[in-house]
Amino acid sequence: MKLLEERIKRDGVVKSEGVLKVDSFLNHQIDVNLIDEMGAEFARLFADAPVNKILTIEASGIGIACLVARHFGNAPVVFAKKAQSINLDGEMYSTKIQSFTHGRIFDVIVSKKFLSPEDHVLIIDDFLANGCALNGLIELVEESGATVEGIGIAVEKGFQHGGDKLREEGYHLESLAILESMDPNTGEVVFRENA
Amino acid sequence: MKLLEERIKRDGVVKSEGVLKVDSFLNHQIDVNLIDEMGAEFARLFADAPVNKILTIEASGIGIACLVARHFGNAPVVFAKKAQSINLDGEMYSTKIQSFTHGRIFDVIVSKKFLSPEDHVLIIDDFLANGCALNGLIELVEESGATVEGIGIAVEKGFQHGGDKLREEGYHLESLAILESMDPNTGEVVFRENA
Numbered sequence: 001m002k003l004l005e006e007r008i009k010r011d012g013v014v015k016s017e018g019v020l021k022v023d024s025f026l027n028h029q030i031d032v033n034l035i036d037e038m039g040a041e042f043a044r045l046f047a048d049a050p051v052n053k054i055l056t057i058e059a060s061g062i063g064i065a066c067l068v069a070r071h072f073g074n075a076p077v078v079f080a081k082k083a084q085s086i087n088l089d090g091e092m093y094s095t096k097i098q099s100f101t102h103g104r105i106f107d108v109i110v111s112k113k114f115l116s117p118e119d120h121v122l123i124i125d126d127f128l129a130n131g132c133a134l135n136g137l138i139e140l141v142e143e144s145g146a147t148v149e150g151i152g153i154a155v156e157k158g159f160q161h162g163g164d165k166l167r168e169e170g171y172h173l174e175s176l177a178i179l180e181s182m183d184p185n186t187g188e189v190v191f192r193e194n195a
Numbered sequence: 196m197k198l199l200e201e202r203i204k205r206d207g208v209v210k211s212e213g214v215l216k217v218d219s220f221l222n223h224q225i226d227v228n229l230i231d232e233m234g235a236e237f238a239r240l241f242a243d244a245p246v247n248k249i250l251t252i253e254a255s256g257i258g259i260a261c262l263v264a265r266h267f268g269n270a271p272v273v274f275a276k277k278a279q280s281i282n283l284d285g286e287m288y289s290t291k292i293q294s295f296t297h298g299r300i301f302d303v304i305v306s307k308k309f310l311s312p313e314d315h316v317l318i319i320d321d322f323l324a325n326g327c328a329l330n331g332l333i334e335l336v337e338e339s340g341a342t343v344e345g346i347g348i349a350v351e352k353g354f355q356h357g358g359d360k361l362r363e364e365g366y367h368l369e370s371l372a373i374l375e376s377m378d379p380n381t382g383e384v385v386f387r388e389n390a
Binding site for chain 2: 023024028029030031032033035036058059062063065066067069070074075076077078079081110111113114
């Protein structure tokens with residue numbers, strides 16, 4: 001998506017090998033106009049999928065998911081919660097996810113009330129790197145018997161190949177910008193063609 | 196706001212003295228239609244305020260803030276982050292907040308890039324109880340030199356009086372539902388009149 005790629009080139013900051021900061025428009029300050037355009041693009045890309053629920057993970061996925069949901073008939077958004085092994089009461093689907101940013105492993109939960117076999121789920125998140133977070137979300141959906149209709153990502157780090165694996169497994173994954181490489185010295189980012 | 200009060204009566208669950216669960220529509224699963232209506236109501240209530248930025252705190256405020264922002268000319272949303280004393284690099288406004296739910300004290304940060312004296316801020320959050328979280332957010336805004344134009348809350352626990360104190364201090368605080376009392380035995384909730 002040209003609009004997002006241009007915004008990354010303009011306002012993204014390559015902090016180090018593998019770390020792109022997009023906190024001025026995506027995950028600390030949120031450009032509501034931009035996300036709204038991204039929602040319209042996801043609606044185009046997943047036009048054939050009978051989506052009735054949006055799933056994301058706290059915290060930075062939530063704003064994107066809520067604005068994207070408007071383009072899917074105001075489907076309800078469910079956000080998975082990060083719980084550090086506290087009071088999992090059996091009423092939850094849960095899995096473990098290793099955080100790319102923090103290295104830590106944490107439990108991720110979704111109440112059983114909010115995912116069921118009738119649900120057709122679009123998973124939304126801001127970043128896709130090695131795919132740990134996404135694999136966790138997919139696990140939660142499949143545990144519930146619901147269907148993963150698609151996965152919509154803002155920024156995929158193509159050089160970490162989590163996305164390629166998910167595509168090989170047959171998931172309909174759409175990333176609005178796929179980074180092929182980035183250089184912390186020059187700040188240059190290179191995008192995969194036709195993302 | 197009748198719509199929210201009725202939804203709380205229908206789907207809210209009084210878990211114990213002082214704890215109301217609204218996770219089916221507000222802070223785990225998010226009813227995008229409902230929040231959109233709430234955004235329209237906040238726009239009416241704060242029509243005179245020159246709001247150019249929405250501030251909230253992760254995680255459950257983010258979705259509400261992003262949907263509310265649409266009713267304020269798609270103002271950008273900034274969400275304060277909860278950081279457990281990690282890498283505060285001096286480029287952050289920070290304060291400490293005691294969590295009502297968890298009892299824990301944590302640092303809350305906002306990058307200095309995203310709040311400045313030119314900003315006219317509407318603070319949005321899902322819950323107001325004793326006011327600790329809100330006082331922290333107000334502190335961050337005032338530290339930056341920006342103006343607090345108003346505070347918009349979904350559910351205020353009137354019996355904990357954090358809201359009354361903020362009104363006495365002169366803040367323009369609007370809560371869409373104010374709980375006067377709730378009974379964990381009968382599940383009954385009573386709202387303050389004219390909220």
